[in-house]
Amino acid sequence: MSAPVAVAPEPLIRVRDVSQTFGASRALHQVSLDIYPAEVVALLGANGAGKSTLVKILAGSQIPDAGELWVDGQRRHFASPLSARRVGIIAVHQQVNDGIAPGLSVAENLLLDELCQPEADFWLNRKRLLQRAASIAAGLGLELPLEQPIERLGQAERQLVVLARAFALQPRLLILDEPTAALSDAEAQRLFGLIDNLRSRGVAILYISHRLSDLQRVADRAIVLRDGRLAGEFTARQLPEAVEAMLGQALESHVYEPRAAGREVLTLRAAKIAARTQAFDLTLHEGEVVVLTGLLGAGKTEIAEVLFGLREAAVGTLQLDGVDWQPHSPRAAIRDGVFFAAEDRASQSLIGDFSLRRTLTLPFLERFTRGGFIRNRAEANAVQAQVAALGIKTSGIDVPMSALSGGNQQKVVLGRWLLGQGRVLMLDEPFQGVDVRARREIGQLLRSSAGGRATLVICADVDETLEIADRILLVRDHAVVAEFPRAGLSRATLVSALAGTDAQAPATVVSLQATPRSRASA
């Protein structure tokens, strides 16, 4: 691939100092970048780095707080996705099912955009519709059952329909968010062929993916976002460096105080999350903080879901405190002292209009209940105590959760489960949407309260992982593939293990596994 930057002097898209804040958190901070015609730009960033906000701004579904957007040398203000679409910016979002209309046929889905045009014909001409759809599908080399309802298609075919729809709009900038997530290898190869084709016709493509192999195949250069800021631009050959930039530079060094691991609390043996995935073991010890890390989509959450009774493993045995144990629901898991704070606070932990007090006491309301009635005083006292112990900043315990910052909300969620004093506490990405200060405080709280229980934290961020872990498990393809003790682990080792491409992975993994095995048997 030739260097496209030199070829095209005039950028198609010019983003200047774009900033966006949501409430107390800053999603984007003065981001500037250029995208030229006929190039594929990879956009990299960890969870919460601001990728999706940037995409939304480009696609017109989010109006930035500050900054400028230029298309073809003209300043633009997008009021809606439609106005972005008018200048040729088309975004294909990661959620495949957001892009299809159930109940319509495959052909109708392919032509949805045309059908939505106000100048489209009032009457549907079935024959013409099929012809148009057939020509779109043929132009992309797709064979689709055009007259079937879209529900008959699998995820991969739906993804192809959504992509074909976008291609048919003749975009000038096409934004693809994890387009290969649902595709098999052969289909992904076909997609790359289509992308090459578009690029040769002068279309710019912004490609978001965590699959390094994809990026190496299609990207001309990479732009990296971290914590809402531009963390660098890299050429195609520098992709490993780009991944390291995505994972971030080491923060100030943090003193690691090891905790002695106690007896085994929870063990998962010879487990397979799904029938096709690799088998693995997992053991959690009392007093120890274990971090499950791995790139997005590695299957970290799925492992925690098995332990919390939300998902049944295909194979494997589970023991809690040495006794065979099988939770069939979150309720059963909680009863036995296994707690889980799910990843997305707003949709999985918080209840719409519940106050701090109600949110905090929800799982263990029995403690403050006599004869079925809630003892207000006892509840308030416990909440006050927890607010003080965790340093939650709030004007009172009856304020709505929306009045708290992300960090304080997360402390409430943490405090909720600390109230239970369980055997196992699992937290999925507890630092998401939490500012740096609160991050550190929550990490400290987790470590200082870890005695007497086993703690499992899911965390994709290297620095956060190193800050709180006693032991780190690397997850890839729904299985734990490597294990590192925190003591003596360098950041670089962990980063290279995380960024390891599939080709080099096996070698690394074998050598890494030697260490933990010997430790576990000791």
Place this chain on the structure above:
Amino acid sequence: MPDSSLLLSPVPARSERLLQALIRYGLLWVLGLILVFFSVAEPAFLRVGNLFSVLQSVSIVALLALGVTLTMAVGGLDLSIGAVAAMSVMIASYVMVVLGWGAVPAVLISLAGGALVGLLNGWLIVKMRVPDILATLGSMFLVIGVQLIPTGGRSIAVGMTLPGGDEAEGSFSAAFLAIGRARLWDTVPVPVLITSVVALLVWLFLERTRIGRLFYAIGGNEHAARLAGAPVQRFKLLAYVLSALLASLGGLLLAARLGRGDVSSGNGLVLDALGAALIGFAVLGARKPNAFGTLVGALLVATLLNGLTMLNAPYYAQDFVKGLVLVLALMFTFGLAHRAR
């Protein structure tokens, strides 16, 4: 752009505080104004007897509305309550008039029938995963149809001719009729007493008990409630059973007041009850189903209708007035509250 930062200004303007007060107390003011207006326009309105007749007229609808409030609290909706009340009227009448049994079995069998419909609703929603509105709409039609079968579609009255040609020999027992017609100390109608007690119990349940709190948690975010260990399915089922039981109780009061098993008696109740519960969203700015609001909603509509009737407003204006109050209340709840943010 810069203008969006202006919206974030933290100083609460006077107009904003007024808006907040309007959202919170708006409907209570309206109720107060209505009371003042009618007592000035028609002094007879304020007589104890008339006030209790307002309460009596509202008691049955309020019972059903309290039931639907419970299902709304878990994030659902029960459209079958009117049909269940009508069924309860028919069951009680059938048991007493056709079978010739007493008041106690009539009450118990009616309530059991209601509970059964509640279980059906809950099962459809929880186990079959039918959306709540569709499930209860289906069971509404089912129940409306089922209650017509034993009598061949006719109303049940004392001395009626049965499909076999015999004459029905039973009658409504005096004890049963007293539920709907008697007055305590010659002033407080028994239905008003029953509804007041039920309202107090529902209020206590939703506001003060653990299960009530979990009802709201399920209604607010079912997934989060499940992850926090709430027995979501069991409590949703419970809400539908309680709702159907309250609807049955409402039907019993209606049967006792009418003294006959009128097939069309329960039809108008659903919409009135739903309306009352929805108006309740706006009371005290709750923005959620709540027992106190539901009661105020039912009272508001009943007072308005009673006053208008005394002022000789035409009967056909009733639905218009109810609709107006409901739309205003929904504006208070959703429109203004949204703008105030």
